[in-house]
Amino acid sequence: MVHRLHDVELEPRRRPVQERSRDRFARILRSTRDLLLETGIEALSCESIAIEAGVPVGTVYQFFPNKFSIVCELDRIDTESVAAELDAFASQIPSLEWQQLLDALIDHLAKAWAVDPSRRAVWLSMQAIPPTREAATRHQQILGDRVARIISPLTPGMHRRERSTIAQVVVHTCYSMLNFSVRDHHAHPAAVRETKRLLTSYLVATATSASI
Numbered sequence: 052m053v054h055r056l057h058d059v060e061l062e063p064r065r066r067p068v069q070e071r072s073r074d075r076f077a078r079i080l081r082s083t084r085d086l087l088l089e090t091g092i093e094a095l096s097c098e099s100i101a102i103e104a105g106v107p108v109g110t111v112y113q114f115f116p117n118k119f120s121i122v123c124e125l126d127r128i129d130t131e132s133v134a135a136e137l138d139a140f141a142s143q144i145p146s147l148e149w150q151q152l153l154d155a156l157i158d159h160l161a162k163a164w165a166v167d168p169s170r171r172a173v174w175l176s177m178q179a180i181p182p183t184r185e186a187a188t189r190h191q192q193i194l195g196d197r198v199a200r201i202i203s204p205l206t207p208g209m210h211r212r213e214r215s216t217i218a219q220v221v222v223h224t225c226y227s228m229l230n231f232s233v234r235d236h237h238a239h240p241a242a243v244r245e246t247k248r249l250l251t252s253y254l255v256a257t258a259t260s261a262s263i
Contacts, residue, residue: 059182060116061123067114076114078104080128083121084169092122092176123186125173130190133160137197149205153254154247157225161243164233171233174226191226195219205258217257221250 067073082103086095095118101108115121136159140152164170177187199211199218206214225246232242 059119059180061120061182061186063114063120063124064112064116065114075104075106075110078106079111079114079121080125083118083125084173087122087172087176088169091172092118092179095122095176097121119180119183122173122176122179123183125169126177126187126190129170129173130193132163134193134197137194137201141197141201149202149254150251152201153250157243157247157250160225160229161232161246164229168233171230174230191219191222194222198222202254202257205254217254220253224250224253 067076079100082100083095086099086103090099097111097115097118098108100118100121101111104111111121115124137156140156143152174187177183177190195215195218198221199214202218202221203214206217209217228242228246228249232239232246
């Protein structure tokens with residue numbers, strides 16, 4: 052299904068099938084990550100992506116209608132990666148307590164952002180225009196749904212809508228603090244520790260209020 056938000060098409064025109072096309076598709080995505088780190092979303096263009104990827108600009112347009120659709124595809128990929136990790140952590144419950152799960156998840160995300168700075172660049176670029184911000188909200192809702200399922204044992208009597216809101220607060224807070232933890236292109240472990248403390252306290256307070 053093609054999403055058109057405010058007349059900006061945000062999904063690929065087509066996905067590659069043959070190996071040669073898959074290679075070009077991957078080069079376009081990889082080059083976009085590199086350019087977001089170097090120049091940011093404002094200076095990014097399909098022409099500059101084509102030059103960086105070593106492909107004709109027409110090839111870029113065969114796959115993507117505009118630069119924002121490429122950034123959205125990168126954010127979708129990053130979201131799927133985090134969702135897979137959430138599923139893996141959730142499979143360890145109840146042997147893994149939720150506090151341990153939260154710490155492990157935050158550590159995983161902090162490491163991913165430190166090792167691959169383009170994740171932060173993609174996340175920031177998704178705030179560029181209203182359509183991409185709406186797409187980012189949909190992507191984070193995917194993560195929020197998983198977090199809601201994970202924290203459901205903490206809040207057994209809570210309405211599903213309220214639990215969903217709490218989960219979204221956790222996701223948004225986590226990403227905002229991750230952004231803070233890798234500011235100025237350096238990792239700040241203290242910010243990661245405070246993220247754990249902040250979210251743990253929030254969830255403990257949530258569980259306490261739910262039991263009253």
